[in-house]
Amino acid sequence: MRNTGLIYDSTEQTPAISPAFADLLPPLSDEQYAALETDILQNGCYSPIIVNEDMAIVDGHHRQAICEKHGVSYRMAVFAFEDDLEAQRWALDTQKARRNLSAWELGQVALKLKPELEAKAKETQGERTDLFQNSEKGSSKSNTTKELADVADVSTDTMNKIIQIDERAPAPVKDALDNGDLSVNAGYNITRLLEKLPEEAREAAAERAVDLAKQRKDYKAAFDISLSDMNALTKEDEEAADTIRAALNDGALSVNGGKEVARTLLEMPEDVRESAVADAEGLAELEADYRKKSQTVDDNADIAKAYNAAFACMADIDGAERDVRIWIEWAGIRKDEISGLIEEAKNAAELFSQIVKTLRKVHEQEVMPYEDAVHENRPEQG
Incomplete structure (x- = not known):
């Protein structure tokens, strides 16, 4: 320019x-x-x-x-x-x-430039045919997201959330973002929660979720209120308090979440509080379910990383006697330490023996096929 x-x-x-x-x-x-x-x-x-x-x-x-x-x-x-x-x-x-301009508005502007950015990337790729031959298919998508983030002057994570909302969120969520009633994070979280519902129920649920989010946005100390709010609610509306207690006891609502819901309900007119209790409880259950599934995904990912690391270590050694003696000498292992290493090696041998049995079962299709297991447990693509 x-x-x-x-x-x-x-x-x-x-x-x-x-x-x-x-x-x-x-x-x-x-x-x-x-x-x-x-x-x-x-x-x-x-x-x-x-x-x-x-x-x-x-x-x-x-x-x-x-x-x-x-x-x-x-x-x-x-x-x-x-x-x-x-x-x-x-x-x-x-x-x-x-x-x-808000992060959502900046992201929406950047998305208008997405076709031109992708076309330019293809032109560049056409000039250098060696650039992406060894890369995964997702890399070009990742690069485009990063470039869009640079255009909008937001983080890559925020831009990715904006893309997900733009592609998957119901109209009430997008309208609320356009009007400045939701942050990108709130819009993204609601979008992810709504995907747990049947498609035909998402629009109505989105409207309720946005209403709740608007109400919560009005209270700057929503997450810092004291338990006295819970006590106040108990005196004022026993039914609402019972609903929150039940959600807390079932693990569907965290203590902070319970306080937040209590504060929100206290500020509502009595005639709308009853229906709002049901909405708050339902949304909290969806959130808890999503968090539990996310934790399962994280745990499974940690297990996979540990096994990958174990096999990567095994690939670097062959157990030859000469190599073992070199290891003992160069690592400075004392003779009184060898007995403990023998036990560790025996345990590792038994462990890998068990892994061999499981691998054989999988190979012979005696357990859930690999594709089904991955589909059931892997995180959704962002």
Whole structure:
């Protein structure tokens, strides 16, 4: 990108409106637009509209529209860009400094550039056919996510969550994010929880989950309240307290979660509290179930890593007598320590003997086939 130095007055040239740039960023709010309009009417359009060499507006659509509406003259500065993608990225970087865009809004803008980024990556790959021959299929997706994160100026983890929400979240969740009622993390967590429900029930459940999240967002100390709130609820609404106690006893709700629900319910009108109790309990159960499954996935991953490490170590030794003697000598193993090593080696031999038996069973299909076991226990792809 470079400034060509060319400046045109609106009386000399008429700029073009390109959807690639005009629809890139979210529109100004009514308040922001009104403030900009007032400033231009009072002080004129003192910042030039940025156009590319084809005279398409890259930055300044709102200012140009206001000027045209009120007959205010304006200037246009011509910038040269390598392509539309570079111009779009420049426009986003410029607006990030001016506007308080949320992580969700930035991510949505970045996703509009995804087709161009992927096309450019394919062009680059076509020029260097050796680049991805030995890489896994997921690597290009990972690289695109990282590049989108760079464009949006968010972490790769946040960008990945935005992508998952954009692809899989019901409309109420996306609407809440658009309106600033949910954070990306909250939207992602709700999306993951809703996937545990039948598809036909997700839309209604999403609306309830978003309502709960909005209510919780209003209480800044939701996770720091004291147990006195639980006691207050007991005096005020025994049925609600019983529901929370039952969820706590069943392990469906953590203590912090119970306090949070109690605080939320206390702030609700009595006539809506009964239905809200059921929603809070149901959402807590979904969350607990998800956490338990996530813990199982983590435990299984640790087991797999341990076995991989054990076999990797075995691959480096062959047990030859000469090598064992070298090990004893170079490791400085004393004679009184050898008996303990003998026991450890015997235990390892018995352990690997048991592994051999299981591997044979799997190989002979006497236990669950590998593909079914993996499908049942592996984490969902993010």
